[in-house]
Amino acid sequence: MQHEPTRFNCVGCGACCKGRFIPLTLLEARQWLERGHDVAILLEAFKQLHWPASEQEYQHSLLRSAQVSCGNTHVQVTAIFAANALAQCPNLQADDLCSIYDERPLVCRIYPMEINPFIELKPQDKDCPREAWEHGEIIASATGSDSSLNSLIQVSRLADRADARAKIAICNRLGINVAAWKAEALVIQFPARELLLEAINAEEPIPESGTQALGRWKLRVAQSSLGEALARGELALDDAESVDYVFHALR
Ligand code: SF4
Ligand code: SF4
Known part of the structure; x- marks a missing residue:
């Protein structure tokens, strides 16, 4: 719950x-690739049986995932299809301004607000310097968020849900079928730009809804105790070291 009003001025x-992945909607990912830039795919898996948080958080995650x-x-x-800005975003100019400002992705319009409803906005966790928080419009308060930002957040959440199954179908087309365990690690794939664009543009229909499992996947975990628990739950683990993806432990 937000108590004190938060003012912000970029x-x-x-x-x-800089130094991050920038999550994109599926449409934005296609546009990003068409501009000649790279898109990475971040993959995480979960299951209600092993879910550690609240039912509401599970439902939120469920809606932006697909069953496999x-x-x-x-x-x-x-x-998560994300622009690769680990060095810096390819659209960032030498003067630190955005060269596609009017067409920048949703998350760039929403930052520094949080899209996940279960994460509270904390200025100290953001990259913005202190002076950005000293003046400007109130973007969050006890009564809610700025209405225009809130609208963008809703659009982003709806896109996450609408794209969820299509993104897994695209991974299947690319032969990508390993995910990390949510909150423990991430599997990060760096598909070739042309192949990813081809998979996104493939003519066969991509399912937007439905409950049938989309392909056969494996899980990669960092901790052997977690792996043993998941294996007891009859989940398949990917034990082999792979050069196909980066395995990034989060804890
Ligand atoms: S605001 Fe522009 S330069 Fe910054 S990350 Fe977004 S697209 Fe890239
Ligand atoms: S870090 Fe914050 S202040 Fe700096 S450009 Fe991004 S949104 Fe603006």
């Missing part, structure tokens, strides 16, 4: 355009 420092087969059972997988 000072154009460009810090939020795994071992003798099923698991939910979320694919």
Whole structure:
């Protein structure tokens, strides 16, 4: 719950355009690739049986995931298509301004607000310098968020849900079928630009809804105790070291 009103005024420092992945909707990912830039795919899996947080958080994650087969059972997988801005965003100019400002992705319009309803906005967790929080419009308060930002957040959440199954179908087309365990690690794939664009543009229809499992996947975990627990739950683990993806442990 937000108590004190939070004022914000972007000072154009460009810090939020460096050293990160920038999540994109599926439409934005296609446009990003068509501009000649790279898109990475971040993959995480979860299952209600092993869910550690509240039912509401589970439902939120469920809506932005797709069911896949795994071992003798099923698991939910979320694919995040994200612009690769690990060095810096390719659209960031030398003057720290955005060269596609009027067409920038939703998340760039929403930052520094949180899209996940279960994460509270904390200025200290953001890249914006202190002076950005000293003046400007109130963007969050006890009565809610700025209405225009809130509208963008809703659009982003709806896109996450609408794209969830299509993104997994695209991964299947690319032969991508390993996900990390949610909150423990991420599997990060760096598909070739042309192949990813081809998979997104494939003519066969991509399912927007439905409950049938989309492909057969495996899980990669960092901790052996977690792996043993998941294997007891008849989930299939990917034990082999792979050069196909980066495995990034989160804890
Ligand atoms: S698209 Fe523009 S606003 Fe978004 S990260 Fe790149 S440079 Fe920054
Ligand atoms: S880090 Fe904050 S202040 Fe700097 S450009 Fe990004 S949104 Fe603006």
